Amino acid sequence: MTERQNEHMNLTEAMKERHSVLQYIDRPLEQNIVSALQDEISACNQESGLHIQLVLDEPKAFEGFLAHxxxxxxxxxxxxxxxxxxxxLExxxxxxxxxxxxxxxxLGLGTCWVALTYRKVTDAFTVGSDEKLCAVITVGYGKTPGTPHRSKPLSAVVKAEGPLPDWFQAGAEAALRTAPLHALASFAKIWAILSEHAPEDDGRPNRQSQNLQTVKNMVGFIQKNYRNKLSLSDIAFSGAVGQSKCCRLFARYFSQSPTEYLNRYRISKSLDLLRSTDLSVTEIALSAGFGSASYYAETFRQHLGKSPREFRNEFRNSLNPARTK
Structure with a gap:
């Protein structure tokens, strides 16, 4: 990782250059770097309502077995x-x-997303009674630039008839490069945002743009109504297409069926409840839109290779290693 600030690096260049950095040199952040980070954090908090905080000179969180x-x-x-x-929140x-x-x-710094390999230090940052710590991002001068992570090629994630719009291709490739391991944001969610902010076309309708809009409508419908009982007919109706075309569009753009997308989205929503609440598996299943706890557990195991209870226990044990002793 370069140790000098690159004020002329644009976001596209930053996406290409950024890799996860796990090892850092013993050097405090320069004051101008700290000020720039604080300004950006303040802007993010103001826009989002989050309570993001920069923690400096605090080594305890990454000491111990899990961090090493x-x-x-x-x-x-x-x-x-x-x-x-x-x-x-996620x-x-x-x-x-x-x-x-x-x-x-x-700013010339290395970073890494972290979910379970740090130890919470209660006096290092503030978490209100109605708040939770979602994750942390390490930051500092890296010993190396980090190692690029392997990501799927765009062709393995998105399929389309004819060429993709330039704005979509560039944005989707950036999402594949930068998406953190946690599921803080699914590819489909990023896709919907990209579609929403796509540049206006020349006013002439074409099949590609119509299909993109249709998929955007169906994805948005699922994300807003996943807690309810949804059928293939409901999803297709939200896009004003027949069930056959609905399935073809999901297969073309996401390489999965509408039902598979719906179940993946429901699973991702259930993870936060498993981590942050004491709700029973049955309560979580119903809250996430599954019809029964047995179907939820079966679907969960298909996607994650373990049961919801096993996932919860592993998560809690990772936060408190003494529980496993």
């Missing part, structure tokens, strides 16, 4: 992603956290 198991070394500075509890933290990661890259 994750091969972290020399971490003393990090960004705590804190916000009010709610179903959209996605919001994912979006604004990645914004801060790219800002740090522009």
């Amino acid at each position: 198991y994750g091969t972290f070394r020399g971490v003393t500075d990090y960004i705590a992603l804190v916000g009010k509890k709610g179903p959209d 996605e919001t933290c994912g979006y604004y956290g990645e914004r801060l990661v790219l800002k740090a890259q522009q």
